[in-house]
Amino acid sequence: MARQYFGTDGIRGRVNQKPMTAETALRLAIATARTFAPDGTGTVVIGRDTRRSGEMIEAALIAGLTSMGLTPQLAGIVPTPAIAMTTRVSGARFGLMVSASHNKYEDNGIKLFSPEGLKFDDTTEEALEAAMATAFDGTFAAPALISTPQRMAGVGDDYVRSCLATVSSSNKIHGMKVVLDCAHGAGFEVAPEALLHCGADLRVIGAGPDGVNINAGHGSTDTAALKAAVLDARADIGLALDGDADRIIVVDETGTEIDGDQIMALIVRELHASGRLKGGGMVSTVMSNMGLDQYMQSLGLTLARTKVGDRYVGEHMRAHGFNFGGEPSGHIILSDVSTTGDGLLAGLHVLSILAESGQKMSELGRVFTPAPQELVNIRYAGANPMTSDRVKAALTEAETLMGARGRMVVRKSGTEPLIRVMAEALEEDLMKQGLQIVVEAVKAAS
Template sequence: MVRQYFGTDGIRGRVNQKPMTAETALRLAIAAARTFAPDGNGTVIIGRDTRRSGDMIEAALVAGLTSMGLTPCLAGIVPTPAVAMTTRLTGARFGLMVSASHNKYADNGIKLFSPEGLKFDDATEETLEAAMAGAFEGAYVAPEAIASPQRMAGVGDDYVRTCLATMGTADRIKGMKVVIDCAHGAGFDVALEALQQCGADVTVIGAAPDGININAGCGSTDTTALKAAVLARKADVGLALDGDADRVIVVDETGAEIDGDQVMALIARELHESGRLKGGGMVSTVMSNMGLDRYLRSCGLTLARTRVGDRYVGEHMRAHGFNFGGEPSGHIILSDVSTTGDGLLAGLHVLSVLAGSGQKMSELGHVFEPAPQELVNIRYSGANPMENAAVLEAITAAEAMMGEDGRMVVRKSGTEPLIRVMAEALEAGLMRRALEHVVAAVKAAS
């Protein structure tokens, strides 16, 4: 089935252009209501981030849900994991998060969660796509059954309490100098509250959203300001969230960014040593470094790989009994607490490990020696270069060039018109030759 709406992580795109229009949101709300609540009863949790178009998209969702008899519970500006958590804990029929995550304000999106707080699988999304096509042709509830939206207070506070409870004692990081960049996004309020409750000496940046500054020169996609603030404050550590706070990037006391694979290795090691790691290892995607795999094997643990997307990581974790997984981009799932990528929860976990280590973040953040790896993003217009014969031939040739000493991952982004080319090998020169071969082919076809 050719998808019109859903990508790697829900529906996402430039606002007021297909697929990200108010009409799409209305279709989705009606289709989801008919699919997941055909009896026309129950509640739906809706959260959003700070971008200007959030009110418009939320209003369209509300119109669709209420026309089908469902009661939208509006959580306001809260992180994506808070919506997933609240959906699970309240018995809602499903949850909706209005956000384009790390994208700039001109984009927006909608993420969906099941009653268990889980992202839907591909088959369910395809069912929704089919239902959306005929959304305006079906029946609606009788006038007396039309529902009214409700404001839902305290969602952020409940989420903070749940995150802090995982740390054992809230004062574990008391006095630690922390800078947190909230990307002018959904975590701007709850992240500061959580760190203050822990007694951290916290400096917050990226916490003045105006509807258009989300992810603009800040947050997980641009840590320049965070690095400068860490150095200026002589902080112990810096954390950067993205627009919906479902991912985190860590910066050490020298102003250097800690690689996401190193962060995951750090958490996996702590969970393993404390007897809390389940499944005999962890789950990540094809983008994780070979060095992480080798490190985990040296600890007697395994690394399972999935497609890119934290929902695929989560699906594999649930199917095979893991409780920890993530992506090197900063989506980290600690499933004993949260059902999806959770930037604040993962960040608090890193701070807790740092507080008990007696080490500096720069020391703690180098868990293994990474294999040389490089990622190149190539923007394209028109036809998908991944369907070009010359590109496919170049990929095959690069893989043969590296053999068992390297890996090549080439994929189309699910959220932007980009081809992502990643190469890694035990030897840097080999990696570079393979990478350049494929990049040249993709650029020629773009």
């Protein structure tokens, strides 16, 4: 059954257009309350990022929750991992984060967390979709049981303390020149606070949110400003968060962006060397480079792959005993501390490793030799091009061409109307041939 609301990371879309409307938020709040708190009691943690529409969506969630007798606890503007953590430690019935992550301000979304601080699985989301259809039917709280929202103080501070407690080398970070790009997003206060606590010589950019500038010219998906600032400040490293601070991108002292796979390799090597790695390897997605797989094998470790989405990574980690995983896009899960992708936590770990190494980030960040890989995003209107016979035939042709020496990953984005075409091969010419075959077919069908 086709989904109406949920994508790869909660519900997301252009504000005031389906599925991202106030009505959707209201239906979701009622349906989730009936599913997770049928007795009509308990609290629900709500956080948001800095985009203009956040308070509108939050208000609709509040209306739905209070109508069911649940008490919304409003955390304000905090990172997504802070909501996951707070939901887990506070005993809330569930948690809600109003954010569209790396998307621009015109979009918004809602991420959901279980009482354990975990993102919902597909089965739960499908059940919620069914419940949303009939959300306005059924019973609501009696007038005397309608609740009122409460402001929740100290969520950001508690989250920062949790992150800092995991960094053993925070004293060695003292004096390190760091440029931090907060994407004008949810981490604009807590992330600088954490790095200043470590004594970093810090320059902060992208920390002046105005409701419409989130992810605009800043953040993990647009690192040009960060690269320039690193060079201008002669910094040791640059870190870029996204709009809800659940991912991290690193720029070295030369102004060069370091691939997310390299960052994961760097962290997994350190965890393995210190005896803290569990599960005999790590988990990533189908988008990770073949070179990472070969590097893991050289360490005697395994690389397990999942569908795209950090929730799928997290699910596999929990099911198979891993404590580290992530995505090349910068979602990194250190599950001994956090249940979801956490940009600040991962960034602190990178800073700690850099401080201990005595090397430059440009040297440290080249852990393995990547196989040639290229990703092309193709925007479409109307029907999903993935259903086209021409696209299916092109994919078969490309896969036959590359054989065991390469691979194609073609998927529909779960958050935007995009087809993402990724080609990878041990030889660059072979990779480009396969990519061209599929990209031409997808563009023709878009």
